[in-house]
Amino acid sequence: MSAIKISKYDEIFIESNDQKRTVDIRKGVVSIDYYEDIFSPTVTAIINVVNTGDSISKTDDEGNADGPKQSIYNGLPLRGGERVSLKVAGNTQSNPGLDFSKKPSDYLYVSSISNVISESKRESFTLNLVSRESITNETTRVAKKYPTSSRIDQSVQDILKNYLKTDKEIVVDETSNKYGFIGNLRKPFTVLVWLASKSVPKSSGDGTAGFVFFQTKDGFNFRSIDKLITEKPKATYTYVGSSKENTNKDFNILAYTTNRNQNLIENLRLGAYSSYRVFYNPLTSEFTPQEKSVFKSSDYIGKSKNLGKTLTLPKLSSESNETLGDVPSRIITQILDIGTMEKDASTEGNSDPSKYQSQILMRYNVLMTQTMNMTVASNTNLRAGDIIECQFPKVSKSDGNQFDDDQSGLYMIKELCHHFDTNGSYTSMMLVRDTFGRYGTNNKEE
Numbered sequence: 001m002s003a004i005k006i007s008k009y010d011e012i013f014i015e016s017n018d019q020k021r022t023v024d025i026r027k028g029v030v031s032i033d034y035y036e037d038i039f040s041p042t043v044t045a046i047i048n049v050v051n052t053g054d055s056i057s058k059t060d061d062e063g064n065a066d067g068p069k070q071s072i073y074n075g076l077p078l079r080g081g082e083r084v085s086l087k088v089a090g091n092t093q094s095n096p097g098l099d100f101s102k103k104p105s106d107y108l109y110v111s112s113i114s115n116v117i118s119e120s121k122r123e124s125f126t127l128n129l130v131s132r133e134s135i136t137n138e139t140t141r142v143a144k145k146y147p148t149s150s151r152i153d154q155s156v157q158d159i160l161k162n163y164l165k166t167d168k169e170i171v172v173d174e175t176s177n178k179y180g181f182i183g184n185l186r187k188p189f190t191v192l193v194w195l196a197s198k199s200v201p202k203s204s205g206d207g208t209a210g211f212v213f214f215q216t217k218d219g220f221n222f223r224s225i226d227k228l229i230t231e232k233p234k235a236t237y238t239y240v241g242s243s244k245e246n247t248n249k250d251f252n253i254l255a256y257t258t259n260r261n262q263n264l265i266e267n268l269r270l271g272a273y274s275s276y277r278v279f280y281n282p283l284t285s286e287f288t289p290q291e292k293s294v295f296k297s298s299d300y301i302g303k304s305k306n307l308g309k310t311l312t313l314p315k316l317s318s319e320s321n322e323t324l325g326d327v328p329s330r331i332i333t334q335i336l337d338i339g340t341m342e343k344d345a346s347t348e349g350n351s352d353p354s355k356y357q358s359q360i361l362m363r364y365n366v367l368m369t370q371t372m373n374m375t376v377a378s379n380t381n382l383r384a385g386d387i388i389e390c391q392f393p394k395v396s397k398s399d400g401n402q403f404d405d406d407q408s409g410l411y412m413i414k415e416l417c418h419h420f421d422t423n424g425s426y427t428s429m430m431l432v433r434d435t436f437g438r439y440g441t442n443n444k445e446e
Contacts, residue, residue, distance in 0.1 A: 003095045003250040004377035007425045011087035011101050012047070014110075014127075016076050023056045023072055025049055030124075030421065032088065034098055036384035037415035038214045041189040042134040045086070045108055047127040048115075071123045073116060083107040084129055088420055090380060092250070097380050098217060098418060105167050109135050131215060133164045134189075140164065142183030142191050148350045152179050152199045156192060156213075156222045163188045169219030173211070173227050176202040177351040181337075189213075192222065200356050201227060208304050209356040210363035216383040225363055228385050229305045229434075233410060236389040237376055249377075253390065254426070256374040261436075263369075264324075271330025272365035273297045273313060273323075275358050279336045288354060295358035297325035304363065307387070307410040309437030311366065332357070370433040372411065378418065378425035386413045390431070409438040 009026045016022070028051030035044045049072070056075035072078060085107050090097035100106045108129040115126040140163050146155045152175040160166055177200045183191060192213045199211040201224035208226040215221070239253040267273060275295045279288045297313070313323040334357075337350050374390070382388070387410055394404040411431035419426045 002377065003092050003379060004424050004426065005091050006422065007091045007097060007378065007420045008089040009087075009420075010089045010097075011085055013085040014072070014076060014078070015083045015085070015107075017079065017081050021056060021076055023076060025051065025072065027051070028072075032086075032418075032420045034217075034418040035415065036214070036216050038212045038384045038412075039414070040214055040384075041137075041193060041220075042131050043108075043215050043217060045129040047084075047086075047129065048124070049127065050122065050124040052122050071118065073113070073118065073123055073125055078110065078113050078125070078127075080110055080112060081135070082110045084110060084127065086129075088380075091378065091425055095250075095378055095380055100217075105132060107132065111135075133166050133168075133215070133220075136164050137187050137189045140188055141185040142188055143185055145182045146180055148178055148180030150178060150180065151175050152177060152195050152351075153222065155179070155181075156195060159188050159192060160220055166220060170222075171219065172222040173224045174202040175199045175211075177356065179351040196222065197360055198351060198353070198356065199224070200351075200359075208363075209359035210367075212385070214384055216385070218383070221385060223385060225367060226305045228412065229307055229387065231387055233389040234382060234386045235379060236391065237374070238391040239393065250379070252376070254375045254377070256372055259371045259373060259430075260368075261370050267365050268324065268329040270361065270365055271295075271328065271332065271358070272362050273325045274328045275330045275332055275361070276328040277332045277334075277354060277358060279334050279354055281336045281338065283338050292354065294328055295362075297362050300359065300362070306435045307412065307433045308435035311435050366434045367412070368414075368432050369435065370411075370431075371414070372431045372433075373428065374431055375426055375428045377427070378420075379427050380418055382413060382416060382427060382429070384413055384416055387411070388413065388431070403438070405438040406436045409433070409436075 009029060012026045012029055013022050013024055028049045030048040030050055033046045051072060056070060056072055076082070083104065085101040086098065087101040088098045100108050109132055110127055111130045111134070112128045113125050114128060115124065117124045142159060142163055153172045156172050157170065160170055177198070179195070179198055196211040196213045200209040201211070208224070210225045211222060212225060213222050235251060237251050237253045239256065274297055277288065277293055277295060313325045316322050316324065316327060334353065337353065389410055390408060392404045392407045394402040411433050414430045414432045416427060416429045419428065
């Protein structure tokens with residue numbers, strides 16, 4: 001059986017807010033879209049439903065049936081916050097499907113109901129779903145003071161367990177830098193995304209700053225971008241063009257479009273390649289010395305991992321040996337964060353932004369150098385943050401069987417959507433890559 005075929009809905013139950021009524025909506029589900037994104041702290045899903053008006057009985061205060069059956073929207077009723085148990089079976093032995101039904105903490109929650117249309121004998125509506133932690137995030141605030149002696153990864157695990165109270169799998173890469181801060185009653189997701197922008201991995205060397213915080217169907221991830229890049233590809237996909245005989249193969253690229261292959265001016269405005277940074281130390285009333293103020297990406301090229309070849313930047317002019325990575329294109333000013341009201345903060349020291357801020361700015365923006373949308377047959381083994389290999393044919397009159405070594409290669413899944421409907425099952429992805437070339441720094445053929 002092909003992975004593009006229809007997937008069976010094993011379980012789709014909606015439970016009322018008072019937990020007294022449950023309705024099975026599998027027969028009325030028109031389509032399911034499930035989403036992950038490395039820049040999103042929660043997974044989301046959209047279920048489109050069409051059904052007749054005799055789906056659920058109205059009940060009295062004791063839970064007994066009271067009157068004729070009604071529509072789901074008014075009979076349950078649907079008002080937001082309902083729990084949804086969702087399980088979509090895999091359509092091949094290697095395609096496991098989606099399962100949010102094992103235990104109540106895995107259930108998805110209705111964040112909103114949209115596109116409601118009620119007629120005399122039928123109704124239709126769209127359920128917008130989020131994870132349980134997304135609801136908890138809106139009702140919880142981080143008030144704790146974390147000392148400068150705490151590594152960022154330790155603070156992240158504390159917030160996930162003690163504020164979001166998640167029992168899902170947690171994958172946190174160890175950080176090398178420590179950072180003290182006060183929660184200031186901010187939401188947990190806000191703090192976690194903020195900490196990701198200040199983190200440097202322990203396992204890598206200089207020039208590798210930059211983390212992302214996101215959720216997949218397995219759980220929560222606080223991952224180093226460099227470490228994600230060096231992981232083995234989860235799958236290899238090949239584009240075969242309009243050949244009808246191959247369109248149903250599980251690892252063929254059904255369609256793709258390249259959205260961007262560079263945005264040089266935007267990167268220069270953001271200072272992604274080089275910047276001038278001035279930090280004011282309120283403890284000593286000193287500014288960053290001029291010799292330490294300039295960040296040059298040319299000093300870090302080769303130290304960070306790449307999905308393609310080593311990053312190369314154009315020269316300023318044909319007569320100059322300097323590149324865009326040698327001359328600052330942005331001025332950054334900031335008050336230096338020296339700690340969280342600790343007596344020894346000045347001696348122990350908080351994480352110095354002058355050592356990581358510009359590196360992270362470069363990493364985030366260079367990662368998005370190339371963006372591509374791609375659709376393949378359903379593959380629920382894939383998750384946001386995974387690396388896949390894509391093979392594209394070379395545009396050549398002589399030999400169309402050769403692969404393009406510039407466009408082909410390793411890509412990271414920035415975001416994905418698993419789509420299921422009555423016609424088939426598909427996975428669509430936005431892929432990103434920092435540099436061109438088929439052989440990157442984590443490729444064995446390098």
